[in-house]
Structures are given as structure tokens and as C-alpha cells.
Amino acid sequence: MARARGKGQVAGSADGGSALAGGLPSEVLAEGVLRNGYALDGFFDEAFEATAKGVAPRKQYVDLLRQIAAMDGADLRRGADLANRSFLNRGVTFTVYAEGDRRTERILPFDPIPRIIAASEWAVVEAGLRQRIRALNQFVHDVYHGQEILRDGIVPRRLVVLGRHFRREVVGIDVAQDQYLHVVGSDLIRDADGRWLVLEDNLRTPSGVSYVLANRQIMTRIFPDWFADLGVRPVDTYAGRLLDNLVGLSPRRAVPGASGGPAVVVLTPGVYNSAYFEHAFLAQQMGVDLVEGRDLFVLDNRVYMRTTFGRRQVDVIYRRVDDEYLDSLAFRPDSLLGVAGLLGAVRTGNVTLANAIGTGIADDKVLYHYVPEIIRYYLGEEPILGNVPTFLPFDPEQLEHVLANLDTLVVKAANESGGYGMLIGPHADEKEIEKFRRLIVANPRNYIAQPTIPISRHPTFVADETGDSGTLEGRHVDLRPYALSGPDGVTVLPGGLTRVALTPGSLVVNSSQGGGSKDTWVLQ
Amino acid sequence: MLSRMAASLYWIGRYVERAEQTARLTEVTFSHTLAMGSTSEAEARRERHWTALLEIVGAVSTFPREDGPPGESNVPAHLIFSHDNANSIVECIALARDNARTMRHQVATEMWEALNRFHLEVQQPARRRRATAEAEKATRFCRSVVDFSQLLQGITDSTMPREEGWYFLQAGKFLERAESTARTLDVNYRLLAGEGTVGGATDGLALDAAAEDIQPWATLLHSLSAYESYHRIQRRGIQPSAVIELLTLSPVLPRSIRFSVGQVEAALAHITEQAPAYNGSEPMPGWTLDSEARREVGRLHADFAYQRLEDLLAGGLHRALIDVQRRCYRIGDRIEDEFFAHRPLTAQEAMA
Numbered sequence: 001m002a003r004a005r006g007k008g009q010v011a012g013s014a015d016g017g018s019a020l021a022g023g024l025p026s027e028v029l030a031e032g033v034l035r036n037g038y039a040l041d042g043f044f045d046e047a048f049e050a051t052a053k054g055v056a057p058r059k060q061y062v063d064l065l066r067q068i069a070a071m072d073g074a075d076l077r078r079g080a081d082l083a084n085r086s087f088l089n090r091g092v093t094f095t096v097y098a099e100g101d102r103r104t105e106r107i108l109p110f111d112p113i114p115r116i117i118a119a120s121e122w123a124v125v126e127a128g129l130r131q132r133i134r135a136l137n138q139f140v141h142d143v144y145h146g147q148e149i150l151r152d153g154i155v156p157r158r159l160v161v162l163g164r165h166f167r168r169e170v171v172g173i174d175v176a177q178d179q180y181l182h183v184v185g186s187d188l189i190r191d192a193d194g195r196w197l198v199l200e201d202n203l204r205t206p207s208g209v210s211y212v213l214a215n216r217q218i219m220t221r222i223f224p225d226w227f228a229d230l231g232v233r234p235v236d237t238y239a240g241r242l243l244d245n246l247v248g249l250s251p252r253r254a255v256p257g258a259s260g261g262p263a264v265v266v267l268t269p270g271v272y273n274s275a276y277f278e279h280a281f282l283a284q285q286m287g288v289d290l291v292e293g294r295d296l297f298v299l300d301n302r303v304y305m306r307t308t309f310g311r312r313q314v315d316v317i318y319r320r321v322d323d324e325y326l327d328s329l330a331f332r333p334d335s336l337l338g339v340a341g342l343l344g345a346v347r348t349g350n351v352t353l354a355n356a357i358g359t360g361i362a363d364d365k366v367l368y369h370y371v372p373e374i375i376r377y378y379l380g381e382e383p384i385l386g387n388v389p390t391f392l393p394f395d396p397e398q399l400e401h402v403l404a405n406l407d408t409l410v411v412k413a414a415n416e417s418g419g420y421g422m423l424i425g426p427h428a429d430e431k432e433i434e435k436f437r438r439l440i441v442a443n444p445r446n447y448i449a450q451p452t453i454p455i456s457r458h459p460t461f462v463a464d465e466t467g468d469s470g471t472l473e474g475r476h477v478d479l480r481p482y483a484l485s486g487p488d489g490v491t492v493l494p495g496g497l498t499r500v501a502l503t504p505g506s507l508v509v510n511s512s513q514g515g516g517s518k519d520t521w522v523l524q
Numbered sequence: 525m526l527s528r529m530a531a532s533l534y535w536i537g538r539y540v541e542r543a544e545q546t547a548r549l550t551e552v553t554f555s556h557t558l559a560m561g562s563t564s565e566a567e568a569r570r571e572r573h574w575t576a577l578l579e580i581v582g583a584v585s586t587f588p589r590e591d592g593p594p595g596e597s598n599v600p601a602h603l604i605f606s607h608d609n610a611n612s613i614v615e616c617i618a619l620a621r622d623n624a625r626t627m628r629h630q631v632a633t634e635m636w637e638a639l640n641r642f643h644l645e646v647q648q649p650a651r652r653r654r655a656t657a658e659a660e661k662a663t664r665f666c667r668s669v670v671d672f673s674q675l676l677q678g679i680t681d682s683t684m685p686r687e688e689g690w691y692f693l694q695a696g697k698f699l700e701r702a703e704s705t706a707r708t709l710d711v712n713y714r715l716l717a718g719e720g721t722v723g724g725a726t727d728g729l730a731l732d733a734a735a736e737d738i739q740p741w742a743t744l745l746h747s748l749s750a751y752e753s754y755h756r757i758q759r760r761g762i763q764p765s766a767v768i769e770l771l772t773l774s775p776v777l778p779r780s781i782r783f784s785v786g787q788v789e790a791a792l793a794h795i796t797e798q799a800p801a802y803n804g805s806e807p808m809p810g811w812t813l814d815s816e817a818r819r820e821v822g823r824l825h826a827d828f829a830y831q832r833l834e835d836l837l838a839g840g841l842h843r844a845l846i847d848v849q850r851r852c853y854r855i856g857d858r859i860e861d862e863f864f865a866h867r868p869l870t871a872q873e874a875m876a
Contacts, residue, residue: 278626280627290627290629290630291526295528307805308530309799399829
């Protein structure tokens, strides 16, 4: 539990030098950024493990830590500064809305110490995600067609049809290749025993993959030596794979000799959206147009973009606009972000959307509880990746338990993201707990509760007060891997976005709440 | 290409050119007025020049009157840094940068980064304070804006494919320049006329005879980087009529009205003739590719290509230059109507 963490052993103190004999030459590790040693504080650490004598690096980190320990803090600080400045100059930023409607562009702070995932560990994560996405895709298809899983009582019907992201408008509509979940970014954590758990599934418009690519680019520029001989799997195949998948979804085939071919576009809410950089980046990497809703129109159930010479038909839309804003005729009538009549074009099969409309029903945080059952139901397999135990207040018995234990639980609104609408019991004051108590009682369907998981930590560079130097300290991390589904099945980008809570002791890694990121290396 | 992208490129061309022009004119007004001395007659002249500068860059209405009479202590700050002046240099750079950001996937990384870096630099409060603090730094700042604009043009020139987008960028840049040269010459001409150096001359001889002081004409050439070219092309010392001829009718000077209008015409010619072949789009039902913008700019170009200086002066130079500005506005409107279904971020929208 986060609140009751004990003091772990400290290497590098009076007798700590020998503690690392198994992994690193102690005289090296006791210097530089590890001169104060490294405290586990009772958490599972990605890079170090407790041994009988103290703390030792895990196998996949030995080479890297030897190099890092040989540097002094000033080198690391310069590297981090360089990376952050480069992100600012390149505009690798996200938009935050501060008080009074003022927009500011911020970078996602970059921590230079990479996370390393061994090949054997990654194989489990990859297989687990593939399994989960295959099952969830079948679930979404079922929900909008036969609804067998509801009839069989595996998932309560009212949970689905009353869900905020259930789209009755697409019931019965067929989508290309029965694919709903083209791009998935599920959040994974590791618990006190180092077990990988899925914290939540992001099945609508998951963001952050551009940081994965940007982080890798900057790492190879700033610390190229660190990669030597490790066999880090590349990540820059992502855009090409995404493009192939999108082109493959086109209802129109390329006509030999005709100019153009299937037109793929990225649909963004616009330049003030917090993930705008990513939308532009992906469009650029794929060499396709980045459009806003006002650039498109629908005529005779076909989607066109407005060009300098009239119109051009659009076949596939990688949309980063939420369902309810996509079509002011079908969904929210006040939306200016979408295209009036788009649903008609989808229904007639003249355009394909990625992800499909209505996938949000499967990443509802209440439905999350049922995912292991969903996997068993459709695939007849045991889930490879576990879930975090979840209490559902809409069940009266569980409601009682939740209300009695609010000070130890994490409570989340079922349909929020970005770390908003969340209560972390152990870190909350009485007022906040009372506020959530009222909210839950008023609308139990809208909340879930989970035990506070002491999520894993990772060595993270912390500059000292002078700013000239610093040390490594443990900070909590999670992992968001990115998976693409296409005709050849599910591919998982090796790595993903490691988010790190830069505030000491904090468990919240969201960029809007003081989180940063790290490059993530999957080894061959 | 997507209309909104074309519009953004066109406006990047315009805003950067506008920033450069303001920087050039501010710098040159500085050096010109500093040499005027400190008699009360010189004070009045100085004020006239700073007022004229406000007029050229279209900032008369936004200039805060409570700051006292226009002079070197308040005009540069207004033209360079003011957020109230939508045409101030930092605002133009910010708008160009915002437009580039909406289409950063289509411009080279180098081009975007140059714009973004310069934008971040001029937004720094410390930099603003320093630059406004003293005249020398303000001129240095203006020089850095001109340098930046030229750097950006160099990057663009060497990275951008010669497709539609490039030609929209050029159309914006040169339309802005044609208009700006016309306005600069017009305001200066009237200013010098007011000071009795050109009188009401309607032919070249009278004009040159009336000019008592040729220094202002040299300054004008400097402001348009045309001083050396003037001597080489016109092969004589500074004469008002030859300066006017160079800035209006020269087919080779990159900032003359004729040259600039010719570049706009060439850009629109490519856009309307070549681009449809690779654009991949089809006309909207009932549309034609017939372009009124191109017709208008072609006519303006022809007027300047086949006109002599005497023709220009005979009807009054002021009237001719006002006519150029009016036609440039109209060409701009036509371009908006014909090619851009949507307008790019305007100053008001960007601030909203």
C-alpha cells in the first residue's frame, strides 16, 4: 500500500558498496548519479531488485546502468535539457487548459533514463494484448449485431445498453472486415510482485504514440552509446503499418492508371486539441492529409474533402474526434467538429472509420470488470494478462463495501480519462472523500473502485537544488503499449509510452497531472 | 490540395512578408530621423516621418494617442511588439506560426522549426524589454526579423516541392509585397511633396527639378534593399523620377510593383493550369476552372509591363498607386473566394 511504505535498503551508504558486487563494480556504482545509492522503499522496481546483501540491478539493466553510473549528474541534466528544448522547438507539445480559458502549450517532460523490457517479459505482454484485443473486437461486433453475450447473461444487458458510449445508431451496421478496434492503447501497470495487469483499455482514440517515436528519436541523438549491443527493437515501423492497415480498409480499390487511389485522411478536432501535435505528426509520417470537420462534406452518402479545385472523395478516415462529435445529424447537434451526414456514408459502406463508431462501450470502466469473462466466452482461453480487482458500486452489496473503505480505495468515474474525476483514497482529505461518497450514492453506475495498487517504480533522474547535478530516485511508472489490428491480425509496437509520476510518492502518471515520459526499450 | 492548407500557406507568405516589410521600414525610419538634428523644425519633420510610417503599415488607428506624438520612443514599440496592433511584427510572426502549425505535416520540418523557434524567441518578455529600451537594439531587432525572413525563404526554396502549395506561398508573399511597395512609395511621395521636394509635378523633369533634397529618396531605396541595384540598373545618381521608375516599372528588381505582380500572375498561372493535373480532385458540379483572380492579376501585370513612367505620372502618381492597392485587395478577395473554401486563422480568431 502506498501509504504504508517502509524504508528499503540503501546501497552506497557506509556498508552499501559491496551490495552490488553481483551486478556492477561497486566503486563505479557508488559514484555519479548513484552516489547516494538507490532505495526501493518496498516497491517493485523495474531496474533493481532486493538481494540478500542489498540492492542489485536486474539483468537487462546491467550494461545500461554501468554506463549511466559512469556519468555525472551534469551530463544527464544537459541531456534532459537538450531533449526538452528540442521538443519545444519542434512543437512536440500538448495543449493544456489552465484557469480562465487560457491555453498554453506544454511539453511532456522527458526523463532520460530509459525503461528496459526483456524479450521474455515482452512476449507475455504482447500475447496478452493480442488475446484481449481479439476478444474485445468480437465483443463489440456482437454487441452491435446478435448480442449473444448479453443473451447468455455473461455481461448484464443494462450495463451495455445504458452505457454512455453505447451507440444504438450503429446497431446492425457492418464494418469493413468486421474490424472495430484498429488502434488500441491499453494502460498496463505492474503490482508489488511485478505482475503485469491491465489498468484500463483505451479503445476509442488513444493518444501518445507520437511521444514514443519522438522519445526514441531524441534518445538516439543524445545518448547513442547507450544503445550499443543491447539489441533494442525499433519503433519507427508504426506509421507504415498504420497506413497499410488504413489503405486496406478502403471500400474503393485503386484503379490502375487513375491518379490518387484510395484517399486516407486523419481527422482532427483542430489545432487547439490537446493531442493536435500527434494528429499532425501521424498525418505527416503517413503522408496523408490532416483534415478538420469543416474540410469535409457529405454528398449522396459519399464523403469529400474541399480542395482548391473542388472536391476529392475520401475513403478512409483515421478519426481522432469522439463519436458524439462526429456527425451533428446523428449525434450531438451542436458539434462543429464533425461532418453532417457522416453516419449515412458509414452505413452505406462508402467510407471506413478507424476506430469504428461505438467502440467506447468496451472501454467503459465498469465493463472492464467483465473483460476476463469476455475473453473466456469468445476465445475459450484463460486471460494472459490480469485485471486489477474492481468493485462495482451498482451492485448494492459492493456499494456498501466501497462506501466503507473509501479511504483505502481508488475511485474512478466510468467515462472519464486523463486522471480527471478520480479519488485516490489514501492521499485524499476528508472533504474530498465525502464529495465522492455523495457522487457514488447519486449515480453508482458511473463509478468503480479499486484497491490502491502499489505500482512499480523506475529509476528516474532528479536534479538537485543547484541544478548542476542530480541523482537517480524511484518514481512510479505505467506503460501504454500501442496495438494495431489489420487483416494480418494484431501487431503490438515493441515498447510503448512509459509514463512516470515525477512528483515524489505520486501514483498519478497522467500528463495533465504532472507526469512525464521515458523511452521504452524492448530487447530482441 | 486541401483548401485550408492552401489558405494557410498563402497567409504564411503574407504575414512573413508583412513582418519583414515593417522591420525594414522601422529600421530605415530610425536611421533617417536620427540624422535630422534637434531644432524645432527638425522635431516637426521627425514626427511627420513617424506618422507616415504608421500610415504605411496601417497602424494609425491602433496607435495609442495617449502615448504622445509619434516618435522614436513609441512608434517602434507599437509596430514591433504591441498585441493591440494586429499587424505588429510579433503578431505577424505568431499568426504565420499558427498557420504553419495547422499544416505542419505538410511543410518541411526545418521550415516549421525555423518559424517556431523565431516565434518563441520574439515572445520572450526579456527580449522585448531589451529591444524597446534603446534605439540601437530596436534596429538590431528589426535586422533580425529581416534576417529571419530571408532564412525562411532560403529554407523554403530548398525544401519545398514546386507544387500547388509552393505557388500559394509565392502568391501570398508577392501580393503582399506589391501592395506594400505601392503604399510605401505613395506615402513617401506625399510626404516629400508636403516638404516641397517634389511639388505637384506630373512629369519626370519637373519632378527632378523640384527635388531639393535627394537624401529621402536614397533612404527609400535603402528601405527596399534597392540602393545598389538602383545605380547599376539606372546608371545615374539619385533622381526622384528614376527611383519611382525603378520601384514601379522595373521587370528585374525583386521588390518593384511590376516584378511582384508578375510573380503573383505566374503563381496563379501554375495553380490554374498545372495543378489540376496532379491534384487528384474534380470540380464541384457546376464549377469551372476559370479564374477571375488570375484575370485580374494578369491585367494589372500587363498595365505595368506596357506602361511608361510618363503615363504613370501624367494621371498623378498618388492616384496610380492607390489604384494598385485597390486592385491588389480585389485580387486577394478573389483568391479567397475561388480557392479557399475556408479562411485561415485571422487575427481575431487566433486571439479568441
